[in-house]
Amino acid sequence: MGIKILTVLLLILKILGIVLLVLLGILLAFLLIVLFVPVRYQGSGYREEGDPVPVHVQLKVTWLLHLVRVSFIYPEEAFLKVKVLFFQILPAKEKKKKASNKKEADGKKPKTDKKEVGSDVSDTTSDQKISDEGNAADEDGGDDRRTLLDFVRKLFSAIRNIKYTIRKIYDKINHIIHNIRYYIKILQTESFKRAFVLCREQLLRLMKIVLPRKVSGTFTIGMEDPAATGQILSIYGILYPLIGDSITVIPDFEKPVMEGSFRFKGKITAFTLIRIAAKIYFDKDLKRVICLFKKEAVQNGRK
Known part of the structure; x- marks a missing residue:
């Protein structure tokens, strides 16, 4: 009898262990997916000459094979739309509210007699003038009685x-x-110099991760003054080594025009963001510098 109970207990423990391992595996897989599956984003826009809308913009963010989708379109749908699978999270579907007709009470305000009000005002003003003259006389007498000691x-x-x-x-x-x-x-201090170098490097790495990797656009620009168009073209020439052939600017010296289109695409991984944040958070030099600033704040009574 005891052997059977022990066998049943071992079997239950075995099943519980398998279930626990499966749950831990699912949790670990979900954690790896969140950390290493990138969030992809892309956007595009255009403007046509004569269009009353200043610019048409379309933004889209997806994650995990379009399992989560976030989109924004202007001006057609000027609100954020969030979908998970086939379910729309934002904006929530609003329930239709029944309009209730409320009757306004016809209350007439009592009319006041303007003549009576005018007579009352004239009486009060005359009394006020008499009292003001008496008070002024008293005040003049009081001013004359001020002493040199005061x-x-x-x-x-x-x-x-x-x-x-x-x-x-x-x-x-x-x-x-x-x-x-x-x-x-x-x-x-050397601590501040090392912390500054670390923060600068991590900030540059963060910008490299967050900023779009693919950018393309074509713009036609013309100003009323041809000299202003030439200045814009010179600025484009200065920035050309940085942007390369991804952005093209076509000048128009004959008429004022502002039109074109652009497109960009990029991705962000949570693991890289967490790694950058961890390097900054656990840096000993940065902690030492923060402690020095806090020490001065406490001494000055700001905390």
Whole structure:
């Protein structure tokens, strides 16, 4: 009897172990898919001369063999559309709301007699003038009774305020000078230099990953002043070593025109982004520099 129970327990443990391994395998596969399957994006746009719309743009983002699709079209569909398989996540389908007709109550506002209001206003204004004249006479008498002692007290209080303000400004300037010297010392440390080089390299790598890998476009540009068209063409010549043959600019010196089309495509992998973030986050030099800045902030009472 005991052997049978032990056999059943072992069988249950075996099944549980297999189920657990399968779940771990599924979780690991999903994690690898999220990390290494790139998010692909592409976009295009065009503008035609005489078109009332300034530009037509179409953007599309896909992931995992178009399992997740995000699209944006302007001006035909000027909203973000998100689909997973055959299900639309955004925008959610709005339920039709029944319009309810509300009757407005016909309430007439009581009319006021303008003549009575005018007479009341004239009476009150006349009374107000009489009271103002009496108050003005009292105030003139009070101003005449001000003593020289009050004037001297106000003069001394003004001098004390000026002295306090000058001392406060002086302390503020000294505080600013101290902070500038402290931050200059931080910028001159080897830790800051190594952290700056690391952040610059990772930022350039991030731009290389995020920016589109394929860009193409053709534009026809003409300004009212031919000299302005020539300036645009000279700028294009300066940027030509960077953009190459991917962007073509056709000048038009006869008439003002602005039309063309463009297209770009790229992809982003989550693993590369996480790797860049991890290198920056776990860098010891950067942590040391941040601690120095935080130390100064705590000493100044900003935290």
